[in-house]
Amino acid sequence: MTPAKLDLSPLRRAAAWRPAEYAFWLLPVAAFFLFPKSLALLSQIAITALFCLSLDLILGYAGIVSLGHAAFFGLGAYAAGLMAKYGWGDPLLGLAGAAVMAAAAGFLTSFLVLRGTDLTRLMVTLGVSMMLYEAANKLTDFTGGVDGLQGVDIQPVLGMFSFDLYGKTAYWYSVAILFVMFWLARRLVHSPFGLSLRGIRQNVGRMPAIGAPVNARLVAAYTIGAAYAGIAGALLTQTTQFVSLDVMAFSRSAELLLILVLGGTGSLYGALIGTMVFMAAHHFLSDINPQYWQFWLGAALVLIVLFARDGIMGLLRKLSTRARTSS
Amino acid sequence: MKLTKTLTAAVFALGAALSAQAAEPLKIGLVLPMTGPFAAYGKQIEHGVKLYLERNGDTVAGRKVELIVKDDAPGTAGDVSKRLAQELVVKDNVDILAGFCLTPSAFAVAPLATEAKKPMIIMNAATSAITTKSNYIVRTSMTLPQITAPIATWAAKNGIKKVFTVVADYGPGHDAEGQFKKTFLAAGGEITGEVRVPVRNPDFAPYLQKVKDTKPDAVFIFVPAGEAGIGFMKGFQERGLAQAGIKVIATGDLLDEEVLDAIGDPALGVISSFHYSEAHKSPENLAYVAAYTKAYPKDRPNFMSAGGYDGMHLIAEVLKKTGGDASGDKFIEAAKGMKWTSPRGPVSIDPATRDIVQTVYIRKVTKVGGKLQNVEFDQVNEFKDPGKQ
């Protein structure tokens, strides 16, 4: 007795690609031709976007706040860097190694963040990342400490495209990886697994009552988020051929959280757009006013919170509804 | 150094003659932390560079100098520095990369300098190995072993037998510790204890207590200039270590002119070795300090501004020599062996290592006209970086 009355297509086709999405992914192609001399910045935007996506998976979907996500980014960065230093310089192999490394760490630490309030989680993730930071700082022989890890020798991508001064290879490589990872994440959030994560975020108390093992799901989500962060870290290592201790710093975690909230949590495009806007604003402001640019960034943040609380995605959604209702 | 002067004059004349042909502006990209925890460093270096241009005109070998400052805050993130340097090369088409406050930013950019064949002037970062990372690197600041070894030698010669070392727990701190131990032990001294403290360390009490308990003749301290040095010195005084007969010996970073006032009187009497002091007695320095104070009345000239000033000086002199040609290979060839009299005293670029050779002074903090100053009383001439020997 399938009810003939109900049109199921809104849910059936929820995961279909929309025209705006196709248009969005033309942006990186357009950017390549429009700003051929800013590819270094554009690559780092792509990498940060992937990093931000990883936080979105755990915060925006699974609802775990973290102030220590840079730990996984850093682990990935070091994993890829060390692999390259000791002869495993193939980029894709490096990404895989970084993902495995970060996922393992994510899995182990996920058990620490299952309990507690947001504040507790913030502080536990922060504490874990600070300890990793100190460890990386202490293991100077291994990581280079504050001086950074050098001698990161990356082979050409797929054995064909070597990293060049203009950053063309780095750019296409970063964008390609971002796209593939985004595509996977997009599948994931639209799947029943993704739906269950949304369920956990919206009402964690109900999930066990419909038979969902909440802790196991959170562990899985956290592990996946960590793996994503690890891949982003590895990309940074490979495109800059250097690892600085700063990859694990608190400021990186905090800034990331900022970017994500700015873009809007719980929507993958929010993570991407937030990164683009933040990094571009950062770049232009600091170029115009290298000493005091932070003031304007701060002012922008305050205004956003006061007048556009759901982040950029929320603003866009509001605008599109308004456009629809008026037309 | 009469020879240097004549040489400089000759080069100057030659450069002036050739300058007419090169008319394109000379673009210099300064990669410096202008915000964040190391903002004070970036500011000082920028001051140095700008002061040079102010005093000597902003046209070098006929080319007008154009500075492009990029904020690589926090200064320790190699990826940021590298991206900015890459942009400077690719987008802004700079002729010379300069600045580089901290070691990781220098390390991260080094391969880029090699690839782009651009001269890269290190104006502060002090890890010894930096100049080995690219053949296009020249340094006008100092290296840690270079400023550390003399204090160890001095201490051993002046009745200090037992030393406790306290260094910040990061690369440069480890370098300083290693060099101090090496030199001091070789000179017959004894290390009674060593401790590495976290870089961001609000309280030195436990370490100072440990020092006090082991009763050395002196404590050797290396921490990044800033609040760590202040905390150490204040704690040192509070705890009465001086009364217990313990001296402080340090590299000059601790007593950088910018933080000296913030440390205040507890700094009096501390002995350090360093390459620059505001109180250095030479006509060059007197004129330099006067010009600096006039241009930046809020700040005091220190070793970082000297690094920036001399970096710009080097660029200017090299261009005069090459006739305005700033291409990597020519620039570096011309820079090798360059000698001049800096506000800090006579300096030169070691042709073999492209690192700076300079006089390192032993100084004591004294009040001069109501102002705390590092007054020099001993020196090691033409001292090369011992880290590369």
Add this chain to the structure above:
Amino acid sequence: MTIIFDGLAAGMLLFLISVGLSVTLGLMNFVNLAHGAFAMLGGYTCALLLSRLGVPFLLAVPAAAATAALAGVILERTLYRRLYAATHLDQVLFSIGLIFMAISTAHYFFGATQQPIVLPEFLKGQINLPGLDVGIYRLFLIGVGLVLAAGLQWMVSHTNFGAQLRAAVDNPRAARGLGINVDRVFTLTFALGSGLAGLGGALGIEMLGLDPGFPVKYIVYFLIVVAVGGSGNIKGSLLAALMLGVFDVAGKYYLPQVGAFVIYAVMVVMLIVRPQGLFGRSAAK
């Protein structure tokens, strides 16, 4: 013994600079990461009064607290008020924005250098007892901290204002119904929180230094104390701060190679054992 004393003093300093946050976060449930900016304001006020105007230290410190409290009132009236109902994340974002602005402003007016401060003679030096060296300034900090903790505890649990505050936080609508001026209570509490921050900032310069990076540099420490103590709990914050101070100092003395590890490890372990903090009955509120 000296080590324990030093640990207590370090802990008390932690308490002094974070108790204001405990007030705003715990009692008002507002994640004010810009806490450090208020502390910095207090610090600069104190430093300037001391060095430029020659105001005595014991006057400059309360003046610093008052300035920070005043700034708190102004900002609460104009900005913070709008965000009481917002999510914690929004509050975090907002206060980070304020931090950025505060850093740049301080940088602009005072430069990036460390501010000098000279303590009055009677707070300098050390008293040497057999087996125990007591730094006078440290003793002073411990005294101020204890007085403050006792005063706050008394105020929250025994005064009319404390009762009004608790009612206003638990249920603003009901409190309004009871004739409590909720807006005023919140403004005053916020002023208290920022005033405490200013006080901590002023007292902390001697040991922590003061430059525009201050609000970010010690943010981690504030948060640790508040999280471990259970936010909003004066006694909890005090105990947590003292414990962290003692662990930290003792760790550094006996196991210097472990260094900064100790404080984070202690925090993580404590949070896992007691996710609500030491005394976190109302922490989840």
Add this chain to the structure above:
Amino acid sequence: MTPVLQTRNLSKRFGGFFASKDVSLSIEPGARHALIGPNGAGKTTLINLLTGFLEPSAGEVFLKGEDVTRLAQHQRVKRGLVRTFQINRLFAEMTVLESVTLSVCERLGLGWSWWRPVGDHTAAIDEAAELLATLRLLDVAHEQTRSLAYGRQRMIEIALALAARPQVLLLDEPAAGVPTDESRELFETIAQLPRDVTIVLIEHDMDLVFRFAERISVLVGGALLTEDVPEVIAKDRRVREVYLGEALDG
């Protein structure tokens, strides 16, 4: 016949206070069983103990003869023991159809499937739609849950539980806060559930209880006072005292 749900000396202590005390309960398959008692009698606590939301201080819970005392909540759900909540626990930002599909997916064991989008799991969606049709919620299938009126949200609370295909359904005051006419409709829906679903109900409205329940257990102070068919309970002096006493206090 083996009882489908059984407890043995189930107790829960908070400090010195017994929220549940030595409750031994036995519920037959297909039962329509009500739990009543004054406020604070421990009805919700009992449901929390049965479903694993709370861990008992002593005693056991058996489901279809199996000891489930140590099983986690979701494992009991998998075995057919499902509950609703006194205060709605819904997915505010999902559409009604999404919410119910989520619950169906969990039952079908699709919760770990991450490759195919929800929209491709047609069986799950069809089943969710069917359930909505039964509960007369089709017209709001694509509305966001939070935009609905309270009465309908209460229906979704039940729909989420039904999507888990319970064998034993524990309803904690399903009509709480629902206007009278809507609550009647709601109970009609409950009454129409097939007999292979055993229903245990907490309800304050005695009218509804006596109309619906076939057996009633009375809880007082965490302990089981008595259990019988409605006619007997209605005449029980002790029960009336309990309620009368409460009425006097109130």
